[in-house]
Amino acid sequence: TNTAESLHFANLSSFTTDDYTASREAVRYLIENGHRHIGVVGGFLEEESLVRRRLKGVEDEMHAHNLDFSEKDNYLECRFSVSAGYDSTKRLLAGNPGMTAVYALSDSIAIGIIRALHDMHRRVPDDISVIGFDGIEIGRYLTPRLCTMKQDTGILAEKGVEILMQKLRTDTEGDPVHEMISSNFIRGESVRNLNGTNMKS
Secondary structure, three states: OOOOHHHOOOOOOEEEEOHHHHHHHHHHHHHHOOOOOEEEEOEOOOOOOHHHHHHHHHHHHHHHOOOOOOHHHHEEOEOOOHHHHHHHHHHHHHHOOOOOEEEEOOHHHHHHHHHHHHHOOOOOOOOOEEEEEEOOHHHHHOOOOOEEEEOOHHHHHHHHHHHHHHHHHHOOOOOOOEEEEOOEEEOOOOOOOOOOOOOOO
């Protein structure tokens, strides 16, 4: 689901999750629910990577609300895995003692964080809220159910096959297609409203 547009190959198309916009939406939801001290966990900052796009969305949304955010102080790198999320949690809390919410850049990381917080006797979402990214099925069965940005993998696959079949039928190169696909917000139960009011998803 990563974009191939920058490669400039005449015969290579790509359909990509709009990581930047999805991250802005995720962080906006946390801010609307009263969270001001937000930590971010996941991936490694490689040039043109999906991690970079997701983190840029976080930064821009925080700054749009006049809130401080820096990679050095608020972001923690780790692999996209449950165990990495679990192992990162103590470091995250140590570096962000006033943090009220965590945005995990994948659901697998979020699952590890939730378990680690439980083992540290920190309740989700009462003590710390958690939001993920991906929309994997197991998130619906966690306690609490995971709040996440769900990638529309059905549309991504459909469009990929569609352009492939089109090229096979016409046997012409044409122009490559590069398209961003929106994510779907899954409200879940893992974000606490700190405003004392019911927020709309």
